[in-house]
Amino acid sequence: MNSSRPVTIKDIARRFRCSPSTVSRALNDHPAINEDTRKNIQEYAREVGYQRNEVSLSLLNKKTASLGVVVPTISNYYETAVxxxxxxxLQPMGYxxxxxxxxxxxxLEKESLSKLLSNRTEGIFLSVSQETYDAGYYxxxxxxxxxxxxxIFIDREYEDFETSRATVDDYHGAFAAVEHLISIGYKQIAHLKGPNGLTVSEQRFKGYINCLKKYNMPIREDLILNTNxxxxxxxxxxxRLLELASPPDAIFGVNDQVAIGAMRVAKDKGLRIPQDIGLVGFDNSxxxxYTFPSLTTVHRPGRKIGMEASRLFLNQLNGSGDFAPESIVLPSELVIRESSLRI
Amino acid sequence: MNSSRPVTIKDIARRFRCSPSTVSRALNDHPAINEDTRKNIQEYAREVGYQRNEVSLSLLNKKTASLGVVVPTISNYYETAVxxxxxxxLQPMGYxxxxxxxxxxxxLEKESLSKLLSNRTEGIFLSVSQETYDAGYYxxxxxxxxxxxxxIFIDREYEDFETSRATVDDYHGAFAAVEHLISIGYKQIAHLKGPNGLTVSEQRFKGYINCLKKYNMPIREDLILNTNxxxxxxxxxxxRLLELASPPDAIFGVNDQVAIGAMRVAKDKGLRIPQDIGLVGFDNSxxxxYTFPSLTTVHRPGRKIGMEASRLFLNQLNGSGDFAPESIVLPSELVIRESSLRI
DNA sequence: ATATTGAATGCAAACGTTTGAAAAAATTTC
DNA sequence: GAAATTTTTTCAAACGTTTGCATTCAATAT
Structure with missing residues (x-):
């Protein structure tokens, strides 16, 4: 009842005047155990609420069935989806x-990883922090x-690193978004870029730039600003963009949050979306x-990334010694909604 | 180098032809260890990247420094804030x-708890799942x-249960929200209620009802609908609400998500917010x-709840045997924005 | 009656670490 | 140089569980 100390196999053994081995085997339905002994022990165990101490098993088997997930934040839709x-x-597999x-x-990233290793975590999913990027430590x-x-890298990665990774095709997603704006007829397309240096930011930026180039559109430095x-x-x-002498007629935001911020500012200024200014985001959050107007965006399959990353982990775990890291790049997909559909 | 098996204290002991005890003490700066021995061992340990196996320590000390967080979902703002x-x-304390x-x-809830107990988790933060509520199992x-x-209960709780809990004052938050709508002059206030049975839903609902009663406003069943x-x-x-013969002139949504959905529908119908219809949400996500118009809502201090819940846990951990559970109810706070400010 | 079998149980080691007590080694004291 | 003291190291047990091998005991076969 007031079992402050959890019941152990030894306790049960004492109760039945037998050895811990017998109890262990009884609980695990080992065939060499007498039917009655087994039943009695199992019943008693249930009665007193015995629960295997997994810590001792972890030590014995050198398997902890625990995995680390190290991310810069969990207050974004994408991260939680992953x-x-x-x-x-992984949960159904017991992890x-x-x-x-x-x-x-x-x-914090360094300490987290160290802690996870100390805890003998069996695998680590990592999205690199911005400071780590800036410092270039690894x-x-x-x-x-x-x-x-x-x-396994998820989302934010170190490019020159020999590990598996599951990411979304940011480049082509961004490219498609900008191409769409161009096809609609927008001429001065601004980009609210993410923090410099992060692969995610840079890939989307590159998609934006290369698309403008492909269609021979001028690249205006003053239409590219950083956000967070x-x-x-x-x-x-x-x-700032909207106060320019020659303001943009469309904005491609590095993600939906940023695009929604831009939408708000544009509306405050009395601009009509998409007539006066077109907007595209990224993430499909x-x-x-459900914004008004609804936001054209690029779908980023967070759940799928998480599931693919799991697969990569399992591959590596069951793989042979000389393991070759895999890179999975899932396609992103343009989702056209109202904020860019100027007729 | 190819240290597939992590280096142990025993390995180091072998290398120095000494006992594991000596190595352990050397690494922990035990005073009874010779200065030179200590230095040599520590240096070598650093060289080969020795990292204490915390699993064995957990077994020895019966302390795992791990905590369980069991929640219905992590894709909502509030949950992640908590x-x-x-x-x-808790992270700085080593948990x-x-x-x-x-x-x-x-x-899943049952299995999760069982797993956490097996892993000798030292505390559990729980927001009860809806199925558990419906079934009434406990x-x-x-x-x-x-x-x-x-x-420790966070957010969704079992009311008749002797444990600590940290929740937000949903009742008065809802009351304030509705009172605000009334003060502005809205007469027919609808409520998009959360799933029945959940404390959160019911408390907000109660706040809505009691406020209407207080101001002698009719309670119309047809203005109360469930959402998720x-x-x-x-x-x-x-x-459905907007198609009623006598539609509401304001809607109080059980949370911001729901209110934003309502905002979208209202706008699609050509209604002006807040002139034609007022809107209030809950959460202050x-x-x-940044919606347009910005959403009046009730602030729900998720981060604070998380921090208070931590405190409750620590209290209980360090508390004496006959522990009295604590209930913390943080005040919610009305945040007035544009969606309800009809002049 | 003895050997043989079979079933049921116990022993001991292992996982990696810490820690009180004992032992060994080095140093000081007279 | 022996005794006393101090410093340093080792021993052994403990945490809870599993598992190969050995042991016990009863039943059966010879």
């Missing part, structure tokens, strides 16, 4: 997910690799379908 | 968070309590400030 994807595949939020801090990642702990992935960070840059 | 709050307090998503399933929770594992916390689920009910 985590749900991981969860969907536990240890979530570590780095808040874009290098130090010894903490080397550590993980040396330990032969499967390391969140709504607030889009407000000032958008205001649930809200994007 | 998790970030937990993380903020690891094991996230379990139940997808509103009773079975033996799996009794289990947790019997084990004297601190159980997400945007999509608000679409049809809102359409980041997006709510």
């Amino acid at each position: 985590i749900e994807g991981l969860h969907t595949v 536990t997910l240890n979530i570590c939020v780095t808040n874009e801090s290098y130090l 010894e903490h990642l080397e550590h993980v690799i040396q330990r032969k702990t499967p390391l 992935f969140n709504v607030e960070s889009a407000i000032l840059p958008t205001k 649930p809200i994007s379908a | 998790i970030e709050g937990l993380h903020t307090v 690891t968070l094991n996230i379990c998503v139940t997808n509103e399933s009773y079975l 033996e799996h929770l009794e289990h947790v309590i019997q084990r004297k594992t601190p159980l 916390f997400n945007v999509e689920s608000a679409i049809l009910p809102t359409k 980041p997006i709510s400030a």
